[in-house]
Amino acid sequence: MQYLARSPEAEHATTTGLNNRKLLMWAFLGSDAMFFGPLIATHLIYRTESLQGPIEEILNIPVTTISTFVLLMSSLAMVLALAGIQQGKMGTFRFWTAMTALLGMVFIGFQMVEFTEFAKHGLTPRTNLFGSTFLTLTGFHGAHVTVGIIWLWSLFFASFRGKVKQENSLDVEIAGLYWHFVDIVWIVIFGVIYLVGAFGVEDRVLEGAHALAGLGG
Amino acid sequence: MATNIAILRRPLDPTGAWAWITTVDHKKIGVLYGLTAFAFFILGGVEALVMRLQLAQADLNVVSAATFNQMFTMHGTTMIFMVVMPAGAAFFNFLVPLQIGARDVAFPRLNALSYWLFLFGSILMNFSFFTGSAPDMGWFAYAPLTAANFSTSSSVDYWILGLQVMGVGTLAAGFNFVITIINMRAPGMTLMRMPVFTWMTLIVSFLIIFAFPVITVAITLLLFDRMFGTNFYDITAGADPLLWQHLFWVFGHPEVYILILPSMGIVSDILPTFSRKPLFGYVTIVLAGAVIAFLGFGVWAHHMFTVGMGRWATSAFAVATMAIAVPTGVKVFNWLGTMYGGSIQFRTPMLFALGFISLFMLGGLSGVMHAVVPVDLHQQDTYFVVAHFHYVLFGGSIFGLTAATYYWFPKITGRMMSESIGKTHFALMFVGFNLTFFPMHFLGVLGMPRRIYTYAPDMGWSGTNMAVTIGAFVIAVSIAVFLYNMVRSARVGQPAGANPWGAATLEWSIESPPHHYNFAIVPTIRSQHPLWDEEANTVEPPPLPYVDESSIHMPSPSYWPLLLAMGVTLVAGSLLVWQAHAIAGLTMGAASGALALISVYRWVFEPAVATEVAEGAAAHH
Amino acid sequence: MYPKQLLGRSGRLVAVGLLVAALLLALSACSSPQTTFDPKSDAADKIQTLYILIIVISGAIGAAVLIAMGYLMAKFRERPGVKARQIHGNNTLEVLWTIGPILILVMIGVPTILAIVGATRAPSEDALHVEVVAHQWWWEVNYPGLGPDGGTLTTANELHVPIGREVAISLKSDDVIHSFWVPQLIGKIDSIPGRTNHLEPFTASEVGVYLGQCAEFCGLAHALMRFRVVVDSLGDFERWVEGMNTPPPAPEEESFLASGQSVFIQNCSSCHAVAGTVAAGRIGPDLSRFGSRLTIGAGIMDNTEENLVEWITNVTAVKPVPEGLPTALAELGNGKQAMPRFDDTLTPAQVEAVAAYLRSMTIE
Ligand code: HEA
Ligand code: HEA
Numbered sequence A: 001m002q003y004l005a006r007s008p009e010a011e012h013a014t015t016t017g018l019n020n021r022k023l024l025m026w027a028f029l030g031s032d033a034m035f036f037g038p039l040i041a042t043h044l045i046y047r048t049e050s051l052q053g054p055i056e057e058i059l060n061i062p063v064t065t066i067s068t069f070v071l072l073m074s075s076l077a078m079v080l081a082l083a084g085i086q087q088g089k090m091g092t093f094r095f096w097t098a099m100t101a102l103l104g105m106v107f108i109g110f111q112m113v114e115f116t117e118f119a120k121h122g123l124t125p126r127t128n129l130f131g132s133t134f135l136t137l138t139g140f141h142g143a144h145v146t147v148g149i150i151w152l153w154s155l156f157f158a159s160f161r162g163k164v165k166q167e168n169s170l171d172v173e174i175a176g177l178y179w180h181f182v183d184i185v186w187i188v189i190f191g192v193i194y195l196v197g198a199f200g201v202e203d204r205v206l207e208g209a210h211a212l213a214g215l216g217g
Numbered sequence B: 001m002a003t004n005i006a007i008l009r010r011p012l013d014p015t016g017a018w019a020w021i022t023t024v025d026h027k028k029i030g031v032l033y034g035l036t037a038f039a040f041f042i043l044g045g046v047e048a049l050v051m052r053l054q055l056a057q058a059d060l061n062v063v064s065a066a067t068f069n070q071m072f073t074m075h076g077t078t079m080i081f082m083v084v085m086p087a088g089a090a091f092f093n094f095l096v097p098l099q100i101g102a103r104d105v106a107f108p109r110l111n112a113l114s115y116w117l118f119l120f121g122s123i124l125m126n127f128s129f130f131t132g133s134a135p136d137m138g139w140f141a142y143a144p145l146t147a148a149n150f151s152t153s154s155s156v157d158y159w160i161l162g163l164q165v166m167g168v169g170t171l172a173a174g175f176n177f178v179i180t181i182i183n184m185r186a187p188g189m190t191l192m193r194m195p196v197f198t199w200m201t202l203i204v205s206f207l208i209i210f211a212f213p214v215i216t217v218a219i220t221l222l223l224f225d226r227m228f229g230t231n232f233y234d235i236t237a238g239a240d241p242l243l244w245q246h247l248f249w250v251f252g253h254p255e256v257y258i259l260i261l262p263s264m265g266i267v268s269d270i271l272p273t274f275s276r277k278p279l280f281g282y283v284t285i286v287l288a289g290a291v292i293a294f295l296g297f298g299v300w301a302h303h304m305f306t307v308g309m310g311r312w313a314t315s316a317f318a319v320a321t322m323a324i325a326v327p328t329g330v331k332v333f334n335w336l337g338t339m340y341g342g343s344i345q346f347r348t349p350m351l352f353a354l355g356f357i358s359l360f361m362l363g364g365l366s367g368v369m370h371a372v373v374p375v376d377l378h379q380q381d382t383y384f385v386v387a388h389f390h391y392v393l394f395g396g397s398i399f400g401l402t403a404a405t406y407y408w409f410p411k412i413t414g415r416m417m418s419e420s421i422g423k424t425h426f427a428l429m430f431v432g433f434n435l436t437f438f439p440m441h442f443l444g445v446l447g448m449p450r451r452i453y454t455y456a457p458d459m460g461w462s463g464t465n466m467a468v469t470i471g472a473f474v475i476a477v478s479i480a481v482f483l484y485n486m487v488r489s490a491r492v493g494q495p496a497g498a499n500p501w502g503a504a505t506l507e508w509s510i511e512s513p514p515h516h517y518n519f520a521i522v523p524t525i526r527s528q529h530p531l532w533d534e535e536a537n538t539v540e541p542p543p544l545p546y547v548d549e550s551s552i553h554m555p556s557p558s559y560w561p562l563l564l565a566m567g568v569t570l571v572a573g574s575l576l577v578w579q580a581h582a583i584a585g586l587t588m589g590a591a592s593g594a595l596a597l598i599s600v601y602r603w604v605f606e607p608a609v610a611t612e613v614a615e616g617a618a619a620h621h
Numbered sequence C: 001m002y003p004k005q006l007l008g009r010s011g012r013l014v015a016v017g018l019l020v021a022a023l024l025l026a027l028s029a030c031s032s033p034q035t036t037f038d039p040k041s042d043a044a045d046k047i048q049t050l051y052i053l054i055i056v057i058s059g060a061i062g063a064a065v066l067i068a069m070g071y072l073m074a075k076f077r078e079r080p081g082v083k084a085r086q087i088h089g090n091n092t093l094e095v096l097w098t099i100g101p102i103l104i105l106v107m108i109g110v111p112t113i114l115a116i117v118g119a120t121r122a123p124s125e126d127a128l129h130v131e132v133v134a135h136q137w138w139w140e141v142n143y144p145g146l147g148p149d150g151g152t153l154t155t156a157n158e159l160h161v162p163i164g165r166e167v168a169i170s171l172k173s174d175d176v177i178h179s180f181w182v183p184q185l186i187g188k189i190d191s192i193p194g195r196t197n198h199l200e201p202f203t204a205s206e207v208g209v210y211l212g213q214c215a216e217f218c219g220l221a222h223a224l225m226r227f228r229v230v231v232d233s234l235g236d237f238e239r240w241v242e243g244m245n246t247p248p249p250a251p252e253e254e255s256f257l258a259s260g261q262s263v264f265i266q267n268c269s270s271c272h273a274v275a276g277t278v279a280a281g282r283i284g285p286d287l288s289r290f291g292s293r294l295t296i297g298a299g300i301m302d303n304t305e306e307n308l309v310e311w312i313t314n315v316t317a318v319k320p321v322p323e324g325l326p327t328a329l330a331e332l333g334n335g336k337q338a339m340p341r342f343d344d345t346l347t348p349a350q351v352e353a354v355a356a357y358l359r360s361m362t363i364e
């Protein structure tokens, strides 16, 4: 069997000692960051450039703060699910995996409510630049969350068929990496799009800078 | 085996065409990439010849303006995405596992998927020729010309969807090679012992995974604009007319290094072999490659010097662009250093490698001329730029890949290519190349814009254009000679043996062509030149009687990559159908989406090594 | 050592190629009206200085590398009994050939930046301002303040500028991106919809007609989006402005020209304007004083009776303009339509009349 050491997709004996699939997930997330980057940049360029229709004032910060909190908690649940399976506690694992997925679903629920609300106020992807960029960006994020939810439920149900167990907790770890990443992306979106947008943070920073400059001169 | 459907039973030991269709073997996939790229090279070349006929003299009417626009768009797109990139991938696939002592890439089925996505994406885009709406807006597809109100046919949609499908495959390949090179090296194959080609593959793979998402976003937004009425590039809705250019070139410039770095790696492997001495300044050459890639992300706006960016942004991009000449120069000088003190054998691969150095260098110098912004205001969008990029793309990338073909052909087929025909090929191609592309500098200086299908007789361009056209046909003859050489040599070439060139790197330690499992015993590496430094220790020892081939289980062939790629491509195609006929499109989309989903599902639950094989092997022990 | 050995095979080829090429250039430069190497303005002069600098520098580098390569190829070719020296590198050399190029690039970079900064300066007080609006596939030319009563003087596809006076051209676009380029006078800058760009202010130094061409691919007839810049003496320029601003004499009633005018008013005025008449269409080029224009169809053919008849009869035979163009920018708001063919709406006689009418309006 020693000759098999390098056979492909071997779970063991890689050059770095890291699992191939785990590395793949890291590489994918790096790449995915370069996917969200331009989307976020586009939104920032366009956020106040719309010629008509509702823009940032339509954002409901309190509600989104709640959904952000929900998503953050799902990450915590994910950590607990992974800890569970790593210790072989299948019950813990199942409970927290389901929690993660459910919290993710709540988040998606919020997003669906948000989008329909916007549509009622006349904001769709076709309305104006804000609608195009905001809905595309958050839509792609929502799609990522949805993939994550499907993945988590697959793990959940597979665990009953004995396909997910302590020995391959790596499968869960990789899903966890993905989930945390999607969560982090949301934090960025929430910070940069919602908070900046709603409070005009950069305007105030600028005002502050001017005030300081005024004091100095 | 779970499935009962006979046709979809996992192919365990397919033969003939099935062996290729279901293969997950990196060597076979490499050959598929190579053959496909060559076929597209002929197609892209014929498109170029059509353009050259039209431009041979002033006021000709060989093709219409509309056809001409399709020709240069598809020529550029084909050469970049369907020729140079996949030809590079051909060598990544065939060589990287052999150069690092692995039995395959990290994810063999993903690798097959990459190939099929590339093939089907290319076919999807070229299919537009049959519907009469081939892409016609230039290979960088500037918005707002590509917006729905200015490009009313579906030509842009074909371009987007074809590129999107190919792009997914390319990304998958990027991941695969990053992981393979980081994680699949044989014991002792440290990073700083890797052949430079493998290094450049690693760097290119990183470029791919960071640059391709950006073009993915750019074309997705364009697709949304065109199909769903969003406003990203709609000037009338207040959109920024330069957004597309920024997104495209943030991808586009790294892309040109994706195209050139493989050839730089190839040349860095070939020069030592035929100079009979180690590469001069290996570490610097590797580092320079990394620096080029890194800087390559910071210079994109040199394609936009004429858009009116403001003086400081313009200056910064000019300086950053010039800076790339430094690491590139280091490479060129180190290649010359490699020749210094050598015992140079002018075999065909070496001739092409030398051709690469000289021509690429000239192209690089015209690149630096572009970086001189005021001068670029005269050169931009003229034949001077066309000359620049053919020097780097053809004189660089293609010459490098041709060198690689001559160099590794014996490893791939087990037979040598003919030296005499090879040298004829080189002479014709070198002369034809310079006859075609050097005069283009003058056309640029004389004010001939690119992408014009006709020009007036009194512009003073006719003679030079005729020379260019003649040159293009000389190149065509040289390509025919090349093709003949390959076909002939594959059948009656001299048997090559393991290491016909007396090269130093690991791939030459095993038979040609290699067994499907590459290395019977995984080698242990102790030096950068395993076949030169410590011959006795590191070359694979003569097959030992106890090496039982059946104990090596390689991943089994699979249908799912092919079917998944088909599903994805058909989903893309269904969008085009949907535009013409909503119901038909939706039906097709649902059906092909189902095909894709089923394929993913089956793939996930299919073990890499078929259970029969694994069990058989276990029983054997 | 004679050159054959010095250069090696490919070196020799390249050298010969370069020579032939240089000859070709010398031969054709004189007869190319769009050459970048025969500057006729201060701005183009500055570019040429830089151009020559960079050609000399990169030519020298290129030649040096090729010669070095040829030398190495000749000197170190395989010889019986001579073994390759196993050199792995040389740190001093590598440092040297990193620093060397850096120094050369500083030599190139500093004048580049200075020139960029210079080119983005504001025009001088008495500069002539011209606003050019690009359309698929022709150029609208406006002179703010030079029109009647201080209004705008409008023409198309042909700019008149005075010699010796600074000219500041601003660029807009009505549809897609175009690029405005007159090689002998000024480097190109793009015309971008929704934006206003500025060319470097330039002062022409020689009276003459200079060829320009759209340099950014802008769709089907991009190749045929050309134009002319006429550099006039100061007096000629004044006369031109005045001529443009004087209403054309009304053709004698019942005359051939009068019939041409009425054909024009009926069929063409929805798209074309002629100052001093009721024709005020803004969809196509302004045709005021068309008779004194040099070309037809955005610089693609000489302004002759025959060509004009051909143009009006069947424009698609000379220029690939699709029927029905996409809507243009609301902001510039002219709406958009391509020039139709008139072979089935007008009789040959009518076409001739309208052509004669247009050509009759000249500036003396
Ligand atoms: C393989 C592809 C490839 C490569 C490697 C390069 C390499 C370079 N390119 Fe090129 N480029 C293209 C492909 C490539 N390019 C394409 C396809 C386009 C056109 C796209 C389109 O419009 O369709 C383009 C266009 C393009 C432009 C835009 C021109 C315009 O549209 O106006 C510019 C501007 O700066 C540029 C610059 C450079 C530079 C500085 C390099 C440098 O990397 C070159 C560095 C190399 C050297 C300099 C030579 C070796 C060095 C020495 C011998 C050392 C000493 C040298 C000095 C001190 C100068 N390129
Ligand atoms: C790797 C990239 C690559 C390669 C190899 C080439 C190869 C060639 N290219 Fe081009 N080219 C581009 C990349 C490339 N090109 C790009 C990116 C553009 C910009 C597009 C745009 O503006 O959007 C461009 C644009 C471009 C133009 C400008 C068009 C315009 O602006 O109007 C021209 C004009 O002459 C041209 C010519 C050629 C020619 C003559 C060849 C030749 O060297 C081709 C030689 C190959 C053949 C001739 C193969 C045919 C072989 C046979 C016929 C053998 C017979 C055998 C059988 C049939 C079995 N190319």
Ligand code: CUA
Binding pocket: C134, C135, C136, C137, C177, C178, C179, C214, C215, C216, C217, C218, C219, C222, C223, C225
């Ligand atoms: Cu306008 Cu090209």
Ligand SMILES: [Cu+2]
Binding pocket: B252, B253, B256, B299, B300, B302, B303
């Ligand atoms: Cu570039």
